Amino acid sequence: MRTAGSGMGIRRRLGEALAGAVRSIGVEGEMPDLELGRAKDPKLGDYASPAGRKLAQALRQSPDQIGERIAATIAVPESAAAVEAVAGYVNFRLTREWLQRLVAEVASGGETYGATDAGHGERVQVEFGSINPTGPMHIGHGRGVVLGDSMCRLLEFTGHGVQREYYVNDQNTQARRFGASVWARMHGQEPPEGGYTGAYVSELAEMAKRDLGDLDALPTEEAEAKVRQYAIAIMVERIRESVARLNVRYDEWFNESRLWQEGLPQLAIQRLRASGFLKERDGALWFGPALEEEDGLGEEVRSSKEDRVVIRSNGEPTYFASDLGYLLSRFERRHFERVVEVWAADHHGYVDRLKAAAAALGLNPERLVIILHQMVNLKEGKMSKRAGRFVPLDELVDRVGADAVRYFYLLRSPDTTIEFDLELALTQSNENPVFYAQYAHARLVNVEATAAERHPTLPDHADVSLLVQPWELDVARQLAFWPEVVEDATRLLEPHRIPYYVHDLATAVHRFYHAGNETTEYRVVVDDAALTRARLELCRAARHTLRKALDLIGVSAPERM
RNA sequence: GCCCCGCUAGCUCAGUGGAUAGAGCAUCUGUCUUCUAAACAGAGGGUCUGAGGUUCGAAUCCUCAGCGGGGCACCA
Helix, strand or coil, rough: CHHHCCCCHHHHHHHHHHHHHHHHHHCCCCCCCCCCCCCCCCCHEEEEEEEEHHHHHHCCHHHHHHHHHHHHHHCCCCCCEEEECCCCCEEEEHHHHHHCCCHHHHHHHHHHHHHHHHHHHHCEEEEECCCCCCCCCCCHHHHHHHCCCCCCHHHHHCCEEEEEEECCCCCCCHHHHHHHHHHHHHHHCCCCCCCCCHHHHHHHHHHHHHHHHCCCCCCHHHHHHHHHHHHHHHHHHHHHHHHHCCCCCCCCEEEEHHHHCCCCHHHHHHHHHHHCCEEEEEEEEECCCCCCCCCCHHHHCCCCCCCCCCCCCCCCCCCCHHHHHHHHHHHHHCCCCCEEEEEHHHHHHHHHHHHHHHHHCCCCCCHHEEEEEEEEEECCCCEECCHHHHCEHHHHHHHCCCHHHHHHCCCCCCCCCCCCCCHHHHHHHHCCHHHHHHHHHHHHHHHHHHHHCCCCCCCCCCCCCCCCCHHHHHHHHHHHHHHHHHHHHHCCCCCCHHHHHHHHHHHHHHHHHHHHHHHHHHCCCCCCHHHHHHHHHHHHHHHHHHHHHHHHCCCCCCCCH
């Protein structure tokens, strides 16, 4: 049989068999989506497809008949499932023998179970968490960081060449305001209008005075630039430390200023100008796909709200100019085949603009994938430093722990706005659902240790046919689902599917364990060495999968709790 | 005004157009002399915001409405 480690999940293999059967009963042309998925009710089986109902019209037969014909025709791979046609559905029930074999494969395959080469080494850059390095990360930023990092883990697990990038805005307006604020504090002045006022700014000013030495010899502009670079370097380092506490690392911290050193925004502007996407108006340089057609269309089009400034009337470029160069950097200079950006929803208005820019530059906008996640709001209202409603990410990690923080964020779909209640998060941290899963893992480790103590010599080979109890097969069944969970989470870039799976697997594990609490003969470690060995095999398989699943969401798998 | 997201159990949320809509928490009832009770078994709890529409079939797709959140910069 094909190995479990190939990553080709049973759902996919059953789907192929189903499609083959549908062909052989006379369906031609484009294959409709047969919607093979998990059966609603375990009584009906493990997987189900409404194929009979789907095809009734095309084949002019009753759904029942078609279902029966498919069931009679289908060649189920590896005898993995029993097939039954019910009410126009084709139901599949994984067989005990197949589940037993799966356990053996997963136990020996370890944490590679579910891994695939589906990505064929595709070079994917994921850019996430890139806040202006002008202040500490808060709990809203944490969501994007955890989301982006987990996507990377999923992509790596499925055969993609992943690069994690943080885009450092070190020369934009905010960066300059930040630098000017530190500069002002160094000279005993208040930060300028719209500047940064936090205590950390004064602290940075003190550090700069100490570390940068005598700046007065330099021209003011040069000195201020030095201070800005210094302050931003410190903030970047702090951000690096903050995300590291969440088990997140970056491969590249890419400075915006580097783009200009490499002449990329300049090149992009040149190219867009040549192709007619740029126009001067009111002393500024504008980008707008419609501009080339504006002549004769009047003021309405000329002042189109769709346009964006690339170079301000004062000659300074906007972030958009940098982003044009950034596109070239990633797709043309660094040859990424796909770029995934993780943004908070307040940037959604920029999505179309950036995609239009990519197209205008001659790049395929479909290779630019922008994932938006909704905001994290405090229960007390919008986060605001000035109003004192600001929860630093570090504080949350201090008080709740990295694992609980990651699990908390990833348990929600990116489309859901999070109303954050810090008090509630703290009181509930002791009953955080992450512990449920971690406890299952720790239990498995413990049970395996106990087995090793009680049975110093167990056979190398496990007779998995001894795994016959329903709660044992339920664990195996959950293992069978793992590859498809990985596949869906990666394809849709939806890491939140993983913690839900983790919960289901942990439940199966806890039940399996608990059977031994109620009846001694159902324990893993029993007098019978062969039986112990078989159940140990199940423990190993579950442990590997649980550990890997937790790893994909960046959560630790403790050995004891 | 326009654009995006959400509205599902008391609360927080899952839910690829398919069968009788799920989980956690909370509430209530049971289970430790344990291979770890951070666990297990069970109960109650639903007009899937509302109204139309498409479909053999809608929580899911379309239209309209309501409520909540976010955006519509020569900030990012």
